[in-house]
Amino acid sequence: MGNENIFDRLFETASRRIAQRSSRRSLLARLGTVLVGAAVLPTLPVDRSGRFRKAHAQGFAEQAQTADDTQCNYWRYCAMDGYLCSCCNGGVTSCPPGSEPSPTSWIGSCLNPDDGQVYLIAYRDCCGKGVCGQCPCLSTEGEMPVYRPQLSNDIDWCFGARSMVYHCTGAGIVGKA
Amino acid sequence: MAQRRGLLSAASGMVLAVLVPGQTVVAQQTIEALPEEARLEVVEEWGVNVLPEASPRWVYVLDVAFDNLIASRINIYDSDTGRFLGVVHSGFVPNLLLAPDKSELYVDETYYSRGTQGDRIDVLSIYDAKTLERTGEVILPEGRALLVSKLPAAALSPDGRFVLSYNMAPATSVSLVDIEARKYVGEIESPGCALVYPTGERSFSMLCPDGSLVDIAYDESGGAEVFQNEPFFDSETDPVFSHGAIDIAGGRGFFVSYDGVLYEIGIENGRTALADQWSILSAADAEEGWRPGGWQLLDYQPALRRVFVLMHKGPKWSHKWPGEEVWVLDPDRNERVARFALEEPAISLMLTRESEPVLLTLTDTGTLGVLDPATGEQKRRIEGTGLTPFLLHAYAE
Numbered sequence: 001m002g003n004e005n006i007f008d009r010l011f012e013t014a015s016r017r018i019a020q021r022s023s024r025r026s027l028l029a030r031l032g033t034v035l036v037g038a039a040v041l042p043t044l045p046v047d048r049s050g051r052f053r054k055a056h057a058q059g060f061a062e063q064a065q066t067a068d069d070t071q072c073n074y075w076r077y078c079a080m081d082g083y084l085c086s087c088c089n090g091g092v093t094s095c096p097p098g099s100e101p102s103p104t105s106w107i108g109s110c111l112n113p114d115d116g117q118v119y120l121i122a123y124r125d126c127c128g129k130g131v132c133g134q135c136p137c138l139s140t141e142g143e144m145p146v147y148r149p150q151l152s153n154d155i156d157w158c159f160g161a162r163s164m165v166y167h168c169t170g171a172g173i174v175g176k177a
Numbered sequence: 178m179a180q181r182r183g184l185l186s187a188a189s190g191m192v193l194a195v196l197v198p199g200q201t202v203v204a205q206q207t208i209e210a211l212p213e214e215a216r217l218e219v220v221e222e223w224g225v226n227v228l229p230e231a232s233p234r235w236v237y238v239l240d241v242a243f244d245n246l247i248a249s250r251i252n253i254y255d256s257d258t259g260r261f262l263g264v265v266h267s268g269f270v271p272n273l274l275l276a277p278d279k280s281e282l283y284v285d286e287t288y289y290s291r292g293t294q295g296d297r298i299d300v301l302s303i304y305d306a307k308t309l310e311r312t313g314e315v316i317l318p319e320g321r322a323l324l325v326s327k328l329p330a331a332a333l334s335p336d337g338r339f340v341l342s343y344n345m346a347p348a349t350s351v352s353l354v355d356i357e358a359r360k361y362v363g364e365i366e367s368p369g370c371a372l373v374y375p376t377g378e379r380s381f382s383m384l385c386p387d388g389s390l391v392d393i394a395y396d397e398s399g400g401a402e403v404f405q406n407e408p409f410f411d412s413e414t415d416p417v418f419s420h421g422a423i424d425i426a427g428g429r430g431f432f433v434s435y436d437g438v439l440y441e442i443g444i445e446n447g448r449t450a451l452a453d454q455w456s457i458l459s460a461a462d463a464e465e466g467w468r469p470g471g472w473q474l475l476d477y478q479p480a481l482r483r484v485f486v487l488m489h490k491g492p493k494w495s496h497k498w499p500g501e502e503v504w505v506l507d508p509d510r511n512e513r514v515a516r517f518a519l520e521e522p523a524i525s526l527m528l529t530r531e532s533e534p535v536l537l538t539l540t541d542t543g544t545l546g547v548l549d550p551a552t553g554e555q556k557r558r559i560e561g562t563g564l565t566p567f568l569l570h571a572y573a574e
Binding site for chain 2: 104128129130131133140141143144145146147148149154155156158159162164165166
């Protein structure tokens with residue numbers, strides 16, 4: 001899958017960076033090319049749709065709409081996990097007052113039913129406040145255990161934020177798939 | 178509260194809080210300054226209750242409190258009576274560990290110095306199992322993985338000497354804590370694998386993205402040797418749930434996959450190898466849409482030599498749906514020996530760690546069921562064990 005390969009490449013880059021400055025280089029060297037989690041890569045988008053993009057998009061797209069971003073079936077939320085920032089006085093690309101956007105994100109590929117195009121969506125958590133609690137949209141379609149972190153929704157993705165306390169999630173377009 | 182009321186500390190006898198009807202101000206005065214009639218005439222002794230040694234029938238319910246994640250708690254119940262025994266309050270997405278000698282319990286947890294903000298503090302908190310007093314702590318300087326609480330996110334070595342705390346930053350490692358010395362030892366680097374499954378006194382395994390287990394042997398100073406294995410399941414098409422069960426003494430472990438394949442892992446000298454695999458679904462079961470699902474959805478009880486799994490009917494990707502039934506599997510003969518319909522769908526289950534165990538089930542609204550593992554009969558129902566409790570723990574006999 002294309003996105004997986006992108007992800008793997010990003011992780012390989014991260015692995016090399018870790019190896020370069022790790023005091024346990026010998027261990028990492030022995031492990032060779034095995035996937036190592038990304039260390040401090042604040043702008044690394046993490047692909048949480050992966051190979052299930054198609055299945056997820058197909059299932060989601062049938063009921064997706066483009067009018068109301070406070071509903072779980074808003075088209076950009078095809079790989080959404082969490083509380084909608086749009087319901088918390090934030091927006092699809094803005095955090096609610098007092099919270100901070102995480103510099104890390106995971107990625108989905110969502111079909112816009114208006115133009116029929118598939119867009120890359122970066123899901124960013126807003127952090128540093130307790131759980132917003134409004135509009136939970138927790139999908140398990142394509143969701144994997146935490147040993148496949150890029151596809152797991154059991155992980156707090158506020159990596160790189162000043163506080164990793166999770167508040168809500170938004171969904172910004174970062175390109176065309 | 179409208180009545181004249183004082184809470185008197187018999188020990189100090191110095192300060193009294195007075196609540197005046199119709200007023201919101203709480204004044205503090207010395208007892209001597211109060212009028213005679215405001216003083217309590219009888220001073221009763223106040224004590225603090227202490228628990229006896231933990232019974233294997235006590236259940237520790239970990240409530241992640243999803244709508245208020247920074248303030249979780251562990252509620253303790255006697256499953257024989259339904260009685261509430263105590264609580265340990267905990268931080269952000271904690272993990273609970275119970276010392277094998279029943280003397281202590283450990284909470285692997287995260288706080289911020291200003292609640293949701295400020296300095297991050299990752300800490301292993303140490304509690305006395307009888308007084309439930311916080312008796313010590315070990316700071317985890319490299320942090321811990323912030324996952325919605327899962328059993329394999331932290332583990333004790335079988336002798337209780339070391340804590341292994343899974344860490345993800347997002348590079349993965351395991352923080353090693355020496356409980357005896359109350360000391361953080363160091364990080365054990367992981368080749369991108371997750372969670373911790375102890376396999377021996379000084380060994381554990383982790384689940385890897387490619388569907389393999391990596392076996393890691395460590396020593397008391399944090400030195401580690403890493404042994405990789407071939408994948409034993411297909412992590413692309415049919416991943417295993419991370420809530421498996423390991424019986425170190427019996428040398429076997431079990432994982433079930435989203436599509437109902439039960440994998441048995443053989444364990445010898447800290448090394449793992451696939452020992453067996455079979456589908457727990459007959460063609461008819463699969464046709465009806467039965468699947469494993471939930472949170473803490475699988476357990477193996479060595480005294481019974483049975484695997485228990487929460488099952489529901491649902492489509493693909495319904496792997497977190499609560500179980501409508503418990504299926505009882507004989508992993509020696511690879512067959513299902515019983516199925517129990519639950520009164521309420523459950524997200525978690527466990528078998529108590531004793532020779533004549535009970536089956537405990539937990540709903541996502543906090544109702545604890547106590548069942549006979551032979552018949553599935555529900556013997557007791559305990560409501561209100563948490564806001565959003567996810568995990569069940571109990572001391573071994």
